[in-house]
Amino acid sequence: MMYRIENLHLSLPDMTRKPLLGAAPRIEILKSLTFDVPKGAVLGIVGGSGSGKSTLGRVMLRLLEPTAGSIVFDGTDITHTDEVQLRPMRRRFQMIFQDPMSSLNPRRRVDGIIGGPLRLHGLDGLRSRVDEALDMVGLPRGFAHRYPHELSGGQRQRVGIARAIALRPDFILADEIVSGLDVSSQAQVLNLLEDLVRELGLTLAFISHDLSVIRRLCSRIIVLHQGLIVEDAETAELFTSPKAAYTRELLQAIPLPDPDQPWD
Amino acid sequence: MRPFLSIRNLSVALKNGGLILRNVSLDVAVGKVHGLVGESGAGKSMIGKSVLGTLPRALQITGGEIWLDGVDLLSIPPAQRRKRIGATAALIPQDPLTALNPTRRIGPQITRRLVDILGWTKADAQARALELLEEVQIADPARVMRNYPHELSGGMRQRILIASAFAAKPKLIIADEPTTALDVTVQKQILRLIADMQARHGSALLFVTHDLGVVSKVCDALSVLYAGKVVEDAQMRRFFCRPVHPYSRALLAATPTYTNPTGSLMPVPQSVIDAVEREVVQHDRRWRA
Numbered sequence: 001m002m003y004r005i006e007n008l009h010l011s012l013p014d015m016t017r018k019p020l021l022g023a024a025p026r027i028e029i030l031k032s033l034t035f036d037v038p039k040g041a042v043l044g045i046v047g048g049s050g051s052g053k054s055t056l057g058r059v060m061l062r063l064l065e066p067t068a069g070s071i072v073f074d075g076t077d078i079t080h081t082d083e084v085q086l087r088p089m090r091r092r093f094q095m096i097f098q099d100p101m102s103s104l105n106p107r108r109r110v111d112g113i114i115g116g117p118l119r120l121h122g123l124d125g126l127r128s129r130v131d132e133a134l135d136m137v138g139l140p141r142g143f144a145h146r147y148p149h150e151l152s153g154g155q156r157q158r159v160g161i162a163r164a165i166a167l168r169p170d171f172i173l174a175d176e177i178v179s180g181l182d183v184s185s186q187a188q189v190l191n192l193l194e195d196l197v198r199e200l201g202l203t204l205a206f207i208s209h210d211l212s213v214i215r216r217l218c219s220r221i222i223v224l225h226q227g228l229i230v231e232d233a234e235t236a237e238l239f240t241s242p243k244a245a246y247t248r249e250l251l252q253a254i255p256l257p258d259p260d261q262p263w264d
Numbered sequence: 265m266r267p268f269l270s271i272r273n274l275s276v277a278l279k280n281g282g283l284i285l286r287n288v289s290l291d292v293a294v295g296k297v298h299g300l301v302g303e304s305g306a307g308k309s310m311i312g313k314s315v316l317g318t319l320p321r322a323l324q325i326t327g328g329e330i331w332l333d334g335v336d337l338l339s340i341p342p343a344q345r346r347k348r349i350g351a352t353a354a355l356i357p358q359d360p361l362t363a364l365n366p367t368r369r370i371g372p373q374i375t376r377r378l379v380d381i382l383g384w385t386k387a388d389a390q391a392r393a394l395e396l397l398e399e400v401q402i403a404d405p406a407r408v409m410r411n412y413p414h415e416l417s418g419g420m421r422q423r424i425l426i427a428s429a430f431a432a433k434p435k436l437i438i439a440d441e442p443t444t445a446l447d448v449t450v451q452k453q454i455l456r457l458i459a460d461m462q463a464r465h466g467s468a469l470l471f472v473t474h475d476l477g478v479v480s481k482v483c484d485a486l487s488v489l490y491a492g493k494v495v496e497d498a499q500m501r502r503f504f505c506r507p508v509h510p511y512s513r514a515l516l517a518a519t520p521t522y523t524n525p526t527g528s529l530m531p532v533p534q535s536v537i538d539a540v541e542r543e544v545v546q547h548d549r550r551w552r553a
């Protein structure tokens with residue numbers, strides 16, 4: 001198992017209700033989540049806006065510490081591991097963010113953006129690793145000298161992917177990485193991810209609100225609603241016989257490129 | 265009579281000469297929704313920015329007309345133009361992550377325009393903001409007014425920007441990918457809501473999106489843009505039944521649908537790109553001649 005997650009809870013302080021003295025009351029954001037991510041799987045995480053998908057991602061990567069429950073990553077319990085002990089493990093799980101423009105440093109060239117984390121983790125052979133990562137995402141090596149503003153949205157997203165895979169992680173969490181892309185770039189990025197999963201044996205969790213994309217890419221899907229998992233199913237099953245009312249609602253709301261689709 | 269928004273032969277270029285928009289023409293009538301589709305970098309946002317007078321410094325309008333409510337904005341003095349735009353048009357911006365000021369609470373960010381530009385009282389603006397947040401389905405509006413942007417999810421921030429765009433009841437709304445960060449159920453509510461508010465205020469809506477599924481649900485007509493040139497201009501239904509331009513057909517083929525899971529996704533083929541690039545070059549030659 002890549003991830004084994006049990007009874008995961010997360011609450012954050014509600015700063016808007018903080019009294020002048022004393023602690024702020026807490027809001028529960030993730031309410032007892034249990035699920036596994038097998039090695040080599042592509043797990044889809046779908047759910048409404050504000051349902052806790054990004055927060056779940058941040059907890060899985062231990063950018064946030066759970067309030068209760070446990071996270072086991074490849075056999076190691078990382079639920080409360082401190083930052084010093086986490087550091088050598090961090091290379092093994094990576095995140096790709098939604099907004100390629102604000103997650104790439106505008107003042108660094110592509111080689112610096114991809115090479116930075118490599119240096120941070122003390123890896124050698126920087127040049128060849130950067131070139132290799134660019135090859136894998138299908139960008140010309142000459143792009144190493146470009147700045148983010150000299151790239152299109154789809155190209156920037158590929159730089160984000162290259163930065164993550166250059167570290168040769170075991171697990172990548174992709175948070176809404178294609179929702180801002182036009183359909184053609186979207187197709188390129190999805191085809192690329194599929195190849196990488198196959199060639200590198202990556203395990204992938206893919207957060208998206210686009211069920212058409214999820215169906216294309218994922219083998220299993222969990223559906224989050226208000227901090228709870230309301231459905232956990234094989235992809236084909238979820239689409240042919242959705243169990244949860246919320247899943248059915250999601251399916252019915254997908255706008256197909258067809259003016260005659262009933263949509264009310 | 266001219267449509268409420270009528271863009272005629274609009275050209276925009278980089279100050280160093282590179283063309284960004286090539287002779288763009290499109291019309292949006294009162295109560296209508298006009299879609300603007302095309303790949304990243306095609307110039308969709310720059311059309312909106314040309315209308316609103318917010319082009320980046322490196323770009324300038326080099327020709328054409330922008331008629332808004334019977335007046336060509338490009339033929340009147342800048343101060344007058346800004347005033348007209350401020351009173352008539354509103355933008356739902358593309359990037360909900362950077363469009364909100366991270367150091368200010370949500371409440372004042374919505375009410376400021378009402379108070380500063382339209383002279384509402386603070387109390388009225390506050391009440392209107394709460395009402396709008398409820399309309400965009402924000403669960404606890406009073407709390408959210410006191411939140412900072414980073415305390416809200418991406419979709420919540422996007423809905424806040426939609427609410428603020430409608431605050432002053434604009435007659436023209438330019439929505440730049442207004443639902444990209446939303447899940448489909450909220451997207452559906454929001455699209456209905458936008459349609460609703462639009463019908464109630466009789467606004468004209470220019471709707472930028474890369475989602476052809478959304479286009480088929482909300483738009484009356486659309487323009488397909490490639491490299492700043494309109495390659496197809498169509499009534500919505502005609503576009504989906506009989507797309508004319510090869511680039512339009514390729515875009516439709518690249519759109520994933522959950523009802524067709526095995527069909528592999530086809531990025532726009534190089535041959536189509538090459539053909540449309542040639543078209544653009546020819547256009548530029550004719551234009552310069």
Ligand SMILES: Nc1ncnc2c1ncn2[C@@H]1O[C@H](COP(=O)(O)OP(=O)(O)OP(=O)(O)O)[C@@H](O)[C@H]1O
Nearest residue numbers: 029049050051052053054055415416417418419420
């Ligand atoms: N720092 C924070 N302080 C308080 N509340 C927070 C904080 N971060 C997130 N939340 C709340 O947690 C909930 C879940 O947020 P999250 O960003 O995980 O949602 P999401 O499922 O990713 O939504 P979206 O699809 O809109 O991105 C939201 O209600 C949000 O307001």
Ligand SMILES: Nc1ncnc2c1ncn2[C@@H]1O[C@H](COP(=O)(O)OP(=O)(O)OP(=O)(O)O)[C@@H](O)[C@H]1O
Nearest residue numbers: 153278284303304305306307308309310311320322
């Ligand atoms: N400040 C700027 N300086 C130079 N070129 C710019 C600037 N802003 C935009 N451009 C260029 O103008 C063109 C059109 O950009 P625009 O933002 O309108 O694209 P878009 O169709 O909205 O794309 P997206 O779907 O990615 O938002 C692009 O080629 C872009 O590189």
Ligand SMILES: [Mg+2]
Nearest residue numbers: 053054417418
């Ligand atoms: Mg999110």
Ligand SMILES: [Mg+2]
Nearest residue numbers: 308309358440
């Ligand atoms: Mg844009």
